[in-house]
Amino acid sequence: MDWKAVFEPISLSIQISITASLIVFICSITVAYKMARARFIGKSIVETILLLPLVLPPTVVGLVLLVLLGRRSWIGKAYEAIFNGPLLFTWGAAAVAAVIVAFPLAYRTMKAGFESVDDDLEDSARSIGANEWQVFRFISVPLAKRSLTSAYILGFCRGLGEFGATLMVAGNIPGKTQTIPTAIYVAAEGGNMSMAWTWAGIMILLSFVMLLLSNRITKES
Template identity: 40%
Template structure:
């Protein structure tokens, strides 16, 4: 049986990961579309910046978030003074950290899916009088939907497993920012909690595996519906 603290860590993890995907979804699709459909000066540099969270140590990302979104940071000071929003050491801050780490996975999956869409279909819709937004929402996005599902689920799993950026930016506060990875880390550091740590480890594996299976199933369903529609 899981303890109240362990259930709390699970619920916080799900809330943080879901919120992380929620705030990166629209900008992630927008950036993926920009990278897939346009060539511009500095595109390689932007692509490198987008993938930085994948290669940087997560602690570095967390530290950069503290510098920018902390109360004395250039953006955090504005958020605090204008809207009264404080992100460090809150579950919202953990969601921001998880979203930043998951953003490249979402963008890459959606970008690859968008690049697989035949641009001739978009051009045909445009010649029939559809504007750019209508083409995107009726042609491009439905055809790229399997990739969008895959990217969203992968981003959810990545945010769910985030440790370094979260503990640096949001700390390890019980009942507020202590997600599954942080709870597992705490148990490992506590003598006599090996059984509880093993439970959380197995639970983390189960949730991650369920996310990947759900991603595959949803993507297959989306592809099947597209084939039925086209057929």
């Protein structure tokens, strides 16, 4: 067995998932906190848009990203001007796909955590002179840390398992954009079941370990 060929998709998937989950965590913690406290007309519509990738087929998400990241879009043009090459079918495109599909899951989990925090505690902190950042940093985040931890790990696992959108915008280029899910698909389609099961077993093990870690952290918190 070619162990280099085995570990390339694993390494790439982990790199993409770590990058995507960090971006998702930063974005979703900000948006979730604001949405958990905000009251405005059209909030349900905004929230529906934020959660839409959670229920859409990954191929639909991939099709939308294909248009948004293409050479004719302003994003694609800006990327090409800066990096002297297209964004589609690159490592970056795979990371963007992972961010988009992982964000709704992390956002929903974090928002539930922030909504569980008693508003009176935050108001009490404000009444003694705490600013919004201090309320967020020292009251809201510590009290919602179980949800925040779960959101990060779930985002990582979701990014790790992304297939449809990644295949459409990043393709399946060995050593460049081939992740574990796309590698499994190609191996199974080509009849190489031993390689497909090797990657599938590694994917199951990684996901199991991450979820076990999440459960242990949230119980000990």
